[in-house]
Amino acid sequence: MTYTARVGIAVLVAVVAVGLTSPLGAWQAALEVSPDIAGQGPSPAHWLGTDHLGRDVFARLQLAAGAFAGPGLLACAVALVLAVPLAAVTAYRGGVVGSATRFGFTSLAAIPRFVLVLLVLSIYGDSSVTLALVAGVSYVPMLGEAVFERIERLRGEEYVLASQAHGLSGARILWVHLVWAACGRLIGRHLLALFGFYLVLETTLSYIGGFGVQEPTPSWGNMLVFEWGRRSVFDPALLAPGLALWLTLAATGWAAEALGEVEHG
Amino acid sequence: MLALSLVAVATAVQLLLWAAPGDPIDLLPNGEELREQLSVEWGLDQPIAVRVLSYLAQASTGNLGISLAYRPGMPVIDVLLQPALTSLGLLSGAVVLSLAWGTALAVWTRGQRRQSRRLVRVLSVAPVFLLAHIGVHGINELTFSLIEAGNIARPAWFALPAEASLVRSTLAIVLLAVGSGSLAEIHQEVEQALLTIRRSGFVDAARSRGEPTTLLIARHLLIPVASLAAARTGFLLGGLVILEKVLLINGAGAILWQAALLRDVPVALGITLFSAATVCLARLAADAVRIGLDPRLRGGSR
Amino acid sequence: MADSLQLSALKIEAGSQTLVTGVDLQLARGEICALVGPSGSGKSLTARAMLGLVEIAPGVTRGTLEVMIDGTIHSPEMTGDSRARRKAFAKVRGAVIGYLPQDAMSALDPLRTVGRQVALTARRAGRDQGPTHWLNLAGLQPSVANRYPHELSGGMAQRVTIAQALARGSHFLLADEPTTGLDPAIRRPLLDELRRVADEGVGVLWITHDLRAITGIANRVLVMSEGQIVESTTPDQLAGGEVESSAARRLIEATRRIAAGRLG
Numbered sequence: 001m002t003y004t005a006r007v008g009i010a011v012l013v014a015v016v017a018v019g020l021t022s023p024l025g026a027w028q029a030a031l032e033v034s035p036d037i038a039g040q041g042p043s044p045a046h047w048l049g050t051d052h053l054g055r056d057v058f059a060r061l062q063l064a065a066g067a068f069a070g071p072g073l074l075a076c077a078v079a080l081v082l083a084v085p086l087a088a089v090t091a092y093r094g095g096v097v098g099s100a101t102r103f104g105f106t107s108l109a110a111i112p113r114f115v116l117v118l119l120v121l122s123i124y125g126d127s128s129v130t131l132a133l134v135a136g137v138s139y140v141p142m143l144g145e146a147v148f149e150r151i152e153r154l155r156g157e158e159y160v161l162a163s164q165a166h167g168l169s170g171a172r173i174l175w176v177h178l179v180w181a182a183c184g185r186l187i188g189r190h191l192l193a194l195f196g197f198y199l200v201l202e203t204t205l206s207y208i209g210g211f212g213v214q215e216p217t218p219s220w221g222n223m224l225v226f227e228w229g230r231r232s233v234f235d236p237a238l239l240a241p242g243l244a245l246w247l248t249l250a251a252t253g254w255a256a257e258a259l260g261e262v263e264h265g
Numbered sequence: 266m267l268a269l270s271l272v273a274v275a276t277a278v279q280l281l282l283w284a285a286p287g288d289p290i291d292l293l294p295n296g297e298e299l300r301e302q303l304s305v306e307w308g309l310d311q312p313i314a315v316r317v318l319s320y321l322a323q324a325s326t327g328n329l330g331i332s333l334a335y336r337p338g339m340p341v342i343d344v345l346l347q348p349a350l351t352s353l354g355l356l357s358g359a360v361v362l363s364l365a366w367g368t369a370l371a372v373w374t375r376g377q378r379r380q381s382r383r384l385v386r387v388l389s390v391a392p393v394f395l396l397a398h399i400g401v402h403g404i405n406e407l408t409f410s411l412i413e414a415g416n417i418a419r420p421a422w423f424a425l426p427a428e429a430s431l432v433r434s435t436l437a438i439v440l441l442a443v444g445s446g447s448l449a450e451i452h453q454e455v456e457q458a459l460l461t462i463r464r465s466g467f468v469d470a471a472r473s474r475g476e477p478t479t480l481l482i483a484r485h486l487l488i489p490v491a492s493l494a495a496a497r498t499g500f501l502l503g504g505l506v507i508l509e510k511v512l513l514i515n516g517a518g519a520i521l522w523q524a525a526l527l528r529d530v531p532v533a534l535g536i537t538l539f540s541a542a543t544v545c546l547a548r549l550a551a552d553a554v555r556i557g558l559d560p561r562l563r564g565g566s567r
Numbered sequence: 568m569a570d571s572l573q574l575s576a577l578k579i580e581a582g583s584q585t586l587v588t589g590v591d592l593q594l595a596r597g598e599i600c601a602l603v604g605p606s607g608s609g610k611s612l613t614a615r616a617m618l619g620l621v622e623i624a625p626g627v628t629r630g631t632l633e634v635m636i637d638g639t640i641h642s643p644e645m646t647g648d649s650r651a652r653r654k655a656f657a658k659v660r661g662a663v664i665g666y667l668p669q670d671a672m673s674a675l676d677p678l679r680t681v682g683r684q685v686a687l688t689a690r691r692a693g694r695d696q697g698p699t700h701w702l703n704l705a706g707l708q709p710s711v712a713n714r715y716p717h718e719l720s721g722g723m724a725q726r727v728t729i730a731q732a733l734a735r736g737s738h739f740l741l742a743d744e745p746t747t748g749l750d751p752a753i754r755r756p757l758l759d760e761l762r763r764v765a766d767e768g769v770g771v772l773w774i775t776h777d778l779r780a781i782t783g784i785a786n787r788v789l790v791m792s793e794g795q796i797v798e799s800t801t802p803d804q805l806a807g808g809e810v811e812s813s814a815a816r817r818l819i820e821a822t823r824r825i826a827a828g829r830l831g
Contacts, residue, residue, distance in 0.1 A: 107273035110544040114503030122525040122533040200392040207394050210526050233402040249390045466673030473618050474735050475661030560715040
């Protein structure tokens with residue numbers, strides 16, 4: 001495993017761990033308004049300073065990881081459950097159903113994901129569960145198409161035919177050999193990309209406002225706007241959420257290196 | 266095939282609409298006032314299959330329904346036409362620019378320069394709204410301090426993004442071409458294609474005959490680049506929706522935000538269909554390029 | 568002095584590994600010199616070094632190459648990757664030394680008709696004749712000009728590369744196993760074609776491992792083994808088994824075994 005892949009995984013695990021545990025913690029510093037310490041710069045007590053309501057920026061940064069960690073994982077689970085079995089079974093069986101499924105994936109992949117998300121928000125309204133579900137669903141065509149293509153290509157290959165000749169059951173060949181062994185890394189890379197997409201989606205919505213996480217609950221997106229106009233863009237309190245977002249996204253890419261392709265020979 | 270894809274998309278989004286618990290009018294903030302009008306227009310007394318089919322039939326004639334909240338009473342097609350053209354212009358600019366930069370980078374790195382590749386990836390991974398945020402406010406701050414210091418007069422485009430549509434559009438195209446991983450993805454894909462072509466027998470043969478290979482490689486590179494352009498179109502469209510909102514550009518993307526906020530479902534549906542059609546057309550164009558260039562895809566040997 | 572190609576003391580290293588060492592080789596116009604040896608013995612590498620096309624990442628090529636044409640001596644630097652070296656080799660490649668690849672099908676541009684490709688080569692070489700002239704010389708019908716490479720058979724594709732080499736007007740030709748992978752029935756006519764090309768005054772270095780085909784085609788034979796030339800002999804001596812080196816004996820043995828296997 002490359003050095004950057006390790007760093008990527010470490011960052012991701014840390015961010016997700018903070019995000020999943022943060023709702024359990026007592027986040028007084030992140031939520032309580034204390035005018036007497038408002039707008040301070042970095043200090044030993046407040047590592048990244050405080051915002052203009054006197055809330056600790058570093059604490060808010062950690063609490064904000066909760067805005068995407070849980071829903072992001074939910075989105076991954078939704079995409080995994082909806083796309084992989086459908087794509088795997090139809091690709092393995094082939095025939096008209098296979099072609100139809102594939103055509104469906106390709107057609108639906110023509111809807112830009114962000115557009116689909118906004119359409120669904122317009123129909124069903126805004127909640128973080130809706131957002132996670134629609135992010136997962138919007139990724140189904142892409143993940144499904146990738147898995148379908150891979151399994152369809154491998155279906156006729158010799159080792160599959162040989163396992164069939166050895167009398168292994170179709171289900172075992174499909175799930176163990178084709179899905180797990182041959183598509184595992186591919187699926188992993190797509191799920192990392194989806195997690196990154198959810199992160200971008202959540203921060204974008206709360207940055208623009210109207211949707212997503214709203215004040216006073218922090219998100220890396222709304223933290224960027226909250227101090228806007230009061231400080232320089234390059235102030236640590238404003239830079240920190242942006243850099244955290246940037247680093248986490250880069251980490252999803254680095255972590256994907258660990259799932260790089262091993263050529264089947 | 267293209268038409269069939271669009272039918273599949275329209276059917277899917279319609280089913281999404283009718284899958285709402287109760288009926289979608291319940292979900293709309295101003296649903297009850299419009300209930301009578303909408304029941305007739307959306308055919309709520311009909312079975313779902315009939316509703317979907319009648320929407321498809323109407324959509325095929327360009328009738329996408331009536332806006333509910335964004336421009337109440339106005340046909341969706343009229344609401345969308347002009348802004349959609351603005352968006353299409355920005356989109357094609359971003360597609361061309363990202364391909365040009367990605368290809369130029371790929372030619373420069375050519376399988377070497379690992380560090381440069383890493384740098385491109387890290388820079389490009391930033392989401393477009395973050396780049397826009399830093400870009401716009403960074404430019405504003407810098408300009409403001411220069412004005413304050415008396416170094417320059419107040420420029421006409423100050424302050425972004427409210428003023429000067431040309432600067433805004435340029436910024437949108439540039440950020441779209443770079444951000445959210447666009448540049449890195451295209452760079453990587455073009456580089457891979459370039460390496461494959463450079464290693465191929467016909468390039469080696471041309472080289473061994475002492476002939477220039479640049480044009481030969483360029484022509485072969487057009488095929489994967491065309492496919493890539495089509496594949497990236499949908500992705501860039503998503504980014505454009507965000508940038509239009511952040512940079513205050515009056516395109517279809519900005520309207521989609523309004524429609525989503527106001528729960529104007531017909532407008533949101535119309536924009537979804539528009540964007541899917543754009544992606545399908547881009548795929549069609551890419552196929553045309555590939556078939557035009559590659560005789561093996563034309564089939565039917567003589 | 569007659570036109571000639573002279574390669575001396577060629578040495579190719581990749582890292583700590585020596586792939587080719589001490590190879591000396593002369594080639595006169597009008598002759599076919601067969602270069603035989605087991606696979607991995609450095610035959611193709613030697614040929615590609617003469618075109619300046621050895622691409623092993625840390626690879627180092629040494630030696631001297633001198634080609635005398637009409638009283639002009641071309642001697643591109645073999646070591647390094649300087650601009651001057653590339654320029655010197657660009658003058659030699661094609662115009663002086665041509666190359667026939669093993670896999671002719673992949674050596675043709677799949678996006679262009681055969682005629683376009685041959686015409687392009689001829690035009691770049693400053694020749695007036697159209698593509699059908701060169702295709703005809705290589706034993707192909709004029710109608711082939713309108714076909715795309717994927718519509719050709721393997722033998723036809725190889726003839727097209729010969730037509731391209733003729734159109735390019737190379738004085739020397741390095742043929743890297745041009746008949747490997749082709750149907751046995753069409754190998755002989757292709758080799759006869761190669762002989763005709765040599766009789767027109769082209770010096771051919773023919774890399775092959777098909778010892779049985781050498782008689783009647785090649786004028787002389789070089790045996791290569793483990794990166795060195797171990798024996799210089801004639802086709803008749805080789806056919807009669809009168810060889811000195813153990814490498815050559817092993818090659819003859821292997822050929823006999825294959826032939827016996829085929830017949831039995």
